Amino acid sequence: MKVISPQDIDQLPGRRLSPEDEFSFRCHTDIACFNRCCRNLNLFLYPYDVIRLTDRLQITADQFIEEYVDVVLRPGQFFPEVVLRMAADKERTCPFLTPEGCAVYPDRPDTCRTFPIEQGAIFAHPAGKATSVFFYRPPGFCQGQHEKKSWTISTWTRDQEAEIYHRMTHRWSEVRHLFQSNPWGTAGPEGPQAKMAFMAAYNMDRFRAFVFESSFFNRYRVKAAVKKKIRRSNEALLLFGFEWIKLFLWRLPSKMIRLRKN
Ligand code: SF4
Ligand code: SF4
Structure with a gap:
């Protein structure tokens, strides 16, 4: 998920897809490039990806962060990126790749299920709401693009069971966008609030x-x-977390949570 400024949208690589546009793609176990896309990649993980992967692996978020990810704060950024840590082999293989394919397939991250489509978010709305945009960007080695099966964004999203992922990534992009400015003051992006x-x-x-x-x-x-819901459901808690971050750091009002008056 890329945060895109409206003036850059036409300069980005790949074919931008409108809801009616079709693209060709099919991936299957007999294809020559099978699993090549699970190597040598920077796989960004979004918050909902972590919920699904920890559920699948039956481990805590602490264990997952410790064992599977690198948390990377790039110079000039105010919130870190979370990147899946690839194996230390020559091909930088995904830790979930097995000879039969992806070991976490039903809970694979948003980027994997959306591939060869990339989702981005543009912010042209004054209230900070994002509009999702989609690009068709298969790498040259991906043979699936030469197959005849046709899709639109919505048929592909349904087929990959990516609806919930796209919704959650979209909501996260609205929070990420706020981190274009520095909310941390002198404590910096590694302080207690961060x-x-x-x-x-x-x-x-x-x-x-x-x-x-x-x-x-x-x-x-x-x-x-709301309390009842967030106690039981990680998905509800995550959406609540997004609202809390906006209130806690930027004092942005929310229907879900309000500051008590002293
Ligand atoms: S490179 Fe493309 S066709 Fe090959 S396995 Fe990956 S997604 Fe499928
Ligand atoms: S999570 Fe699964 S689909 Fe994604 S790169 Fe790893 S093995 Fe491939």
């Missing part, structure tokens, strides 16, 4: 404990129905 915001996006175990086992509800007003 750690809290990272937790609310990438570590649902710790964020749930923070919400339910600290004085959180003394500081924030949250409806009982």
